[in-house]
Amino acid sequence: MSEIEVFLQGAGISRTQLVRLPENATVNDLVEAARQHGLQLAEGEPPIVMLEDSDEPLPLEAKLVDAGLKHRGRVHIHRCRRVEVTVNFNGVTKVHPFSPGQTLQRVKAWAAKQFGMSEADAAEHALQICDSTERPSEDTHLGSLVTRPGCAVCFDLVPKQRIEGAR
Amino acid sequence: MTAAPRPDEQVFRSHLAEGPFQAGAERRRWRLESVAWPVAIIAVSAAPREGGPAEFFFRFDLTDYPQTAPTAQLWDLLSQARLSPAKWPTGRLRVPSVFRPDWKDGGCLYLPCDRVAMEGHDGWRAQHPHLIWNASRDITLYLETVYELLNSSDYSGVRSA
Numbered sequence: 001m002s003e004i005e006v007f008l009q010g011a012g013i014s015r016t017q018l019v020r021l022p023e024n025a026t027v028n029d030l031v032e033a034a035r036q037h038g039l040q041l042a043e044g045e046p047p048i049v050m051l052e053d054s055d056e057p058l059p060l061e062a063k064l065v066d067a068g069l070k071h072r073g074r075v076h077i078h079r080c081r082r083v084e085v086t087v088n089f090n091g092v093t094k095v096h097p098f099s100p101g102q103t104l105q106r107v108k109a110w111a112a113k114q115f116g117m118s119e120a121d122a123a124e125h126a127l128q129i130c131d132s133t134e135r136p137s138e139d140t141h142l143g144s145l146v147t148r149p150g151c152a153v154c155f156d157l158v159p160k161q162r163i164e165g166a167r
Numbered sequence: 168m169t170a171a172p173r174p175d176e177q178v179f180r181s182h183l184a185e186g187p188f189q190a191g192a193e194r195r196r197w198r199l200e201s202v203a204w205p206v207a208i209i210a211v212s213a214a215p216r217e218g219g220p221a222e223f224f225f226r227f228d229l230t231d232y233p234q235t236a237p238t239a240q241l242w243d244l245l246s247q248a249r250l251s252p253a254k255w256p257t258g259r260l261r262v263p264s265v266f267r268p269d270w271k272d273g274g275c276l277y278l279p280c281d282r283v284a285m286e287g288h289d290g291w292r293a294q295h296p297h298l299i300w301n302a303s304r305d306i307t308l309y310l311e312t313v314y315e316l317l318n319s320s321d322y323s324g325v326r327s328a
Contacts (some may be wrong), residue, residue, distance in 0.1 A: 005187070007186055007190050007193070008186070013184070014223055015186060015187055016187050016190045017185075017186045018185060018186040018189050018190075052313050053261075074190075074191050087223075095228075114291035120320040123319055123320045123321075124319070124320065124321070125262075128297075129189065133296035133297055134297060135297040137307075137311055139194075139304065160261060160315075160319075161261075161294070161295065162260050162264045163261070163264045163265055163278060163291075163295065164264065164294075165277075165287075165288050165290065165291065
């Protein structure tokens with residue numbers, strides 16, 4: 001039987017996982033596979049499965065292919081239906097709810113618009129997790145950065161610095 | 168009989184098969200050209216610029232990966248030698264600060280995640296902590312950093328253009 005490969009991110013999954021499933025696997029099967037790759041859902045917590053950058057949960061009983069998932073498609077699994085995102089820049093704070101499967105690229109584009117940045121200026125800034133030095137890749141799904149007990153993530157929008165040192 | 172791969176090569180090859188590397192390859196950000204341990208040649212895509220290539224090749228030395236950070240140099244596949252400085256990427260500010268033919272004779276990229284460049288730059292640990300290598304990192308830290316530069320508004324093409 002042929003297989004379908006899925007790029008998976010989710011609650012408790014800090015690195016993108018490449019998961020292989022039979023072509024006729026269901027969304028539920030993907031959730032079970034995700035548990036083997038570190039998906040963190042509490043007992044009885046219903047999984048919310050979404051395609052990357054989508055707002056609509058996939059039906060758990062559906063076959064992956066019928067749910068619109070293509071070979072090497074990207075999926076997010078989380079407990080939160082929405083993630084409240086806070087972005088700070090130059091002493092101004094903007095807040096907006098996003099789907100956990102939204103990429104940081106989308107979030108940054110939203111933030112840049114909120115702060116009146118040009119596309120070129122936005123490209124010279126990065127999202128850094130508040131009170132940390134972590135700058136996740138722009139392919140990272142929001143939900144991967146959420147920590148319990150809430151459904152929220154805070155970022156500072158910071159300039160990308162030139163590497164300087166010895167001449 | 169073929170000797171078993173060294174542990175550092177085994178880890179590198181497992182990282183090549185895992186999600187982060189494959190996800191970038193799927194988006195055509197990079198692709199593996201070859202591995203002849205401890206060297207790997209990887210192509211990284213660049214934004215279209217007049218006179219610029221679609222991708223640049225990097226020759227990685229991955230000795231003691233991932234305990235020790237990689238080091239990479241721009242590579243000319245045809246001549247199997249370091250890329251001529253005229254063909255190096257350049258730009259406004261951030262790109263030329265990383266691609267410096269004058270630094271170590273062009274033998275590495277001026278990046279905090281490059282083991283050769285990191286020597287003598289302890290200050291980078293505080294200035295660029297998100298780019299500092301440690302054993303839990305994988306090759307995609309380096310590749311994402313280079314890809315971002317070659318696809319930024321800062322990148323203007325090659326030096327000779």
